[in-house]
Amino acid sequence: MSDILDVDFCRSQFPLLAQTEADAYFESAGGSYVPQQVIQAMSHFMRDSQTQPEWPFAAAKRGKAQIDKAQKGIAALFNISPDELVIGPSTTLNAYVLSHALRPGMADGDAIVVTNQDHEANGGCWRRLADTGIDVREWRIDPKTGDLDPADLTPLLADGKVKLVAFPHVSNIVGSINDVAAITRQAHQAGAMVVVDGVAAVAHTLPDLVALDVDFYMFSFYKLYGPHLAMLYGKKARIDAVANQNHFFHDGNGAAMLNPGGTNYESAGAIGGILDYLDTVHDHHFDTPSNDPRSRAVQVYTLFQQQEATVMARFLAWLETRPEIRLIGRQESDPARRAATFSLDIPGHSPEALAIALAERGLCVGAGHFYGRRCVEALGIDPEIGVLRVSMVHYSTVPEVDRLTNALDALLS
Secondary structure: OOOOOOHHHHHHOOOOOOOOOOOEEOEOOOOOOOOHHHHHHHHHHHHHOOOOOOOOOHHHHHHHHHHHHHHHHHHHHOOOOHHHEEEEOOHHHHHHHHHHHHHHHOOOOOEEEEEOOOOHHHOHHHHHHHHHOOEEEEEOOOOOOOOOOHHHHHHHHOOOOEEEEEEEOEOOOOOEEOOHHHHHHHHHHOOOEEEEEOOOOOOOOOOOHHHHOOOEEEEEHHHOOOOOOEEEEEOHHHHHOOOOOOOHHHOOOHHHHHOOOOOOHHHHHHOHHHHHHHHHHHHHHOOOOOOOHHHHHHHHHHHHHHHHHHHHHHHHHHHOOOOOOEEEOOOOOOOOOEOOEEEEEOOOOOHHHHHHHHHOOOEEOEEEOOOOHHHHHHOOOOOOOOEEEEEOOOOOOHHHHHHHHHHHHHHHO
């Protein structure tokens, strides 16, 4: 048993990181690398059972078994039931479909609260409901820190008209971790349901969705070491109450009502590779077996968070030597308080130009507003220019951070 993550072992599972001259990847917030287990699972499905998985012949049965096993495993990972999840093409589309599915249950004059901290995926679809008679209210960030203050939510809920509060678990710009359980309680006490965007969170923390008591929770698998698909969770009672968005014959058919067009089968089968990767890491570090996928993953995530805390602390120590750089969000390395996603506003330097110069040095970062345009603008930053974003996960290393900061020192001087 080890209480320290074997980062080299983890990196050996990712083909792009196992290369001798691998780039230092600091854009995991935009999409994590994929381990060999996911690649193998997708390849296996396409070789063994690339057909509609509903038929009685052998290949279809094998494909259905792979998809069902993956979905049951993912459900267990988040402590939910398989009939409470939708596997859709993207979080943006899942949120869009959900907004249309919930609108018929609201009356003209009912209210929705959105934030300007969100990725547009969990903002724009709800804001558009203003055109249909819904009162859309904005819960605004602190323009200096980027944080959401729950005290500012209270007056927005006061008149009892709010039916839904949409907010992020973690902002992909700010990086601060919002207290989902507390905000959910606050919304529920006012009679509102919640829709939480977990896209920027799930690589860093493993939420127990039942314990959080959220009504809906969304994330994208390609931010969780998987293929380009997304999960929408909804409490069973909430799902059963939506207006059907699928073919008419799916009316009343549970989660299928929120999944028009169905699922990409090979990608759905590949999701199981995420679980295989987590199990591989678990078995490498822990001697005691466990039959519970979530318990195994929680142990692994504890190691992940310790590694993230280490690389965050290293990066923050460097930032202290560069007082001219504005860090968005909390200047702390506690993984319970912030994700390892850092947005930087550097006066006199173009984020795009810096990203290009870093790429020439084998350092991969992103620049722009990252679909958090409203957030960037609220922070007083021109969204056409945006921020330089440095994001890390458990496979990031201290030497990589040093490579990045040394390069930035050279470029900024």
